[in-house]
Amino acid sequence: xxxxxxxxxxxxxxxxxxxxxxxxxxxxxxxxxxxxxxxxxxxxxxxxxxxxxxxxxxxxxxxxxxxxxxxxxxxxxxxxxxxxxxxxxxxxxxxxxxxxxxxxxxxxxxxxxxxxxxxxxxxxxxxxxxxxxxxxxxxxxxxxxxxxxxxxxxxxxxxxxxx
Numbered sequence: 001x002x003x004x005x006x007x008x009x010x011x012x013x014x015x016x017x018x019x020x021x022x023x024x025x026x027x028x029x030x031x032x033x034x035x036x037x038x039x040x041x042x043x044x045x046x047x048x049x050x051x052x053x054x055x056x057x058x059x060x061x062x063x064x065x066x067x068x069x070x071x072x073x074x075x076x077x078x079x080x081x082x083x084x085x086x087x088x089x090x091x092x093x094x095x096x097x098x099x100x101x102x103x104x105x106x107x108x109x110x111x112x113x114x115x116x117x118x119x120x121x122x123x124x125x126x127x128x129x130x131x132x133x134x135x136x137x138x139x140x141x142x143x144x145x146x147x148x149x150x151x152x153x154x155x156x157x158x159x160x161x162x163x
Contacts, residue, residue, distance in 0.1 A: 026086055027091065033082040033097035037140075038104055040074035046067050049112065053145065075101070075136045078141025080150070087148040094144030102133045 048056045050069035056064035082097050083090035106129055113119050
C-alpha cells in the first residue's frame with residue numbers, strides 16, 4: 001500500500017467511525033428538535049388560548065388557522081432539524097421529538113384546563129388532541145425526510161475530492 005492509499009484508507013476509516021457515532025440514538029438531537037418545536041408552539045398556543053379571554057377557535061373569525069399553521073410549521077421544522085442531524089435514523093428521531101413536544105403541549109393544556117380554568121376535558125377537545133398528535137407525527141416525519149435529503153446532498157468535509 002502506498003502513502004496515498006494509506007491516507008485515503010485512514011480518512012475513510014475516520015469518516016466511517018464518525019458515521020458509526022452518528023448512528024447511535026442521539027437524545028441531545030431529539031431534545032433540541034423538541035425544544036425547537038416548543039419554542040414556537042408554546043407561545044403560539046398561549047396566545048391562541050387566551051385571545052381576548054377565550055380561545056380563538058371559539059370566535060367567529062378564522063384567526064385560529066394562523067396559529068394552527070405556525071404550530072404545524074414548528075413540527076415540520078423540528079423534523080427537518082432531526083433529519084438533518086441524524087440522516088440514518090431521521091424518522092425515528094423526529095417522531096420521538098414530536099412525541100415529547102406533543103406530551104408537553106397536551107400536559108400544559110390539561111393543567112391549564114383543570115387548574116386555571118377549572119373545566120374538564122370535553123370529548124371534542126380530546127378528539128382534537130388525538131388528531132393534532134397524528135398530524136404532528138406526520139409533519140415531523142415528513143420534515144425528517146426533507147432534513148435527511150438536505151444532509152445527504154450537502155458535500156461532506158471528510159470526503160475525498162474527485163480528480
